[in-house]
Amino acid sequence: MKKSTVIIVLGVAIAGGIWYRQTHIPSNATPLASPSGETETAIPSISLPPTDDPSTPDPIETNPVETSPPTKPVDNAGSGATKPAIAALLADSLPNLTIEKNKDGLPVVTNTSSLYVLVNKKRNLPANYEPRDLVVPDVAFSFSGNSPKKKMRKEAAAALEKLFKAAEKDGIELKAVSGYRSYATQKSIFENNANTKGEEVANRTSARPGQSEHQTGLAMDVSSASVGYGLEESFGKTKEGKWLAKHAADHGFIIRFMKGKETVTGYSYEPWHVRYVGKEVAKDITKKNVTLEEYFDDIASSINRKA
Ligand SMILES: [Zn+2]
Structure with missing residues (x-):
């Protein structure tokens, strides 16, 4: 292309551009300068439909998002x-x-x-x-001869037999020392203790008449040769005492007077005194370690x- 032709073409183009701008772009349109030098026409704002249209369901409400796994209702704390x-x-x-x-x-x-x-x-x-169903359990006793204190209520007696058999199987020799006691017997025991040891000691170590579990026919004092069949705290440290604490509940018994719970039960620790409450309750009590x-x-x- 010749130089003169270029000049003519450029001149026509510039003149055309001026004419176009004067005839096509409205005077109120403000050209926006862009960094590249190009010009853009301002875009009028668009009115959007209202967002609070009640006919439009809230997606959060209709599709709830669970932020934590569902929990089962707890009926006990x-x-x-x-x-x-x-x-x-x-x-x-x-x-x-x-x-x-x-x-x-x-x-x-x-x-x-x-x-x-x-x-x-x-x-x-x-x-x-006085319980109506007292029987003598078929277990070894620490004394011979007939005595009401060999007795227990029928269900408790059967459970004691199983407890003693289980002990024997584990090489543990237990003997029953004292079971049922009438109100009258308990009365003379307490009075004798009060006379010889004083009322305060008697109250802590023996029950007043009417307040002994032995009158229920559901309790038995148990001991072993290792402590001369005595009813003393050291029984709890013998292998027999430990076995009893561990297995009593399997047969429906609890150690009724626990160590450290003297203020709750009102009595000293008695590792030898077992009380029948049935397997379900005995296991639950023992598991919870409560009186x-x-x-x-x-x-x-x-x-x-x-x-
Ligand atoms: Zn007892």
Whole structure:
């Protein structure tokens, strides 16, 4: 292309451009300068539909997003919660439902023949209560001859036989020392203790008449040759005492007067005194490592929580 032709073409192009701008671009349009030098026309704003249209479902509400895994409802607090079946078993035996004042104003239990009867310094058995199903369990005793203190209630006696057989299988020799005691017998024991050791010691180490578990026919004192069949704290340190603590619950018994719980039970630690409450309850109590008093308190509050 010749130089003159280029000049003509450029001149026509520039003149055309000026003409185009003057005739096509409105005067109120503000050209925007871009960094590259190109010009852009301002874009008028677009009105958007309202976002709060009630006909438009909220996607968050219709498709809820779970931020944590679903949790099952918990019906009892704590990991050691009582199974509902056990709570139901004990519902009629709760301490507040099974107490009344007798004519002398003494608090007496009303569920005397229940396997779950709670007898302690605040809960007396009636003086005339004597279990109707007392039998002598077929176990070794620390003494010979007939005596009411060999007796237990039928179900407890059968369980004691199984407990002693299990011990024998494990090479542990236990002997039964003292089971059922009538109100009258307990009265003379307590009075004798009070006379010889003083009332304070007697109160801590023996029950007043009406307040002994031995009157229920559900308790047995157990000992071994290693402590001369004595009922003493050292029994808890013998292999027999340790075996008993470990296996009593398998056969429905609890160590009733625990170490460190003297203020709850009102009695010194008695590793020799086992009380029958049935396997289910005994296992639960032992697992929770609580006294019968504390256990009932827990059951009562768990039932109240549900009510
Ligand atoms: Zn005892």
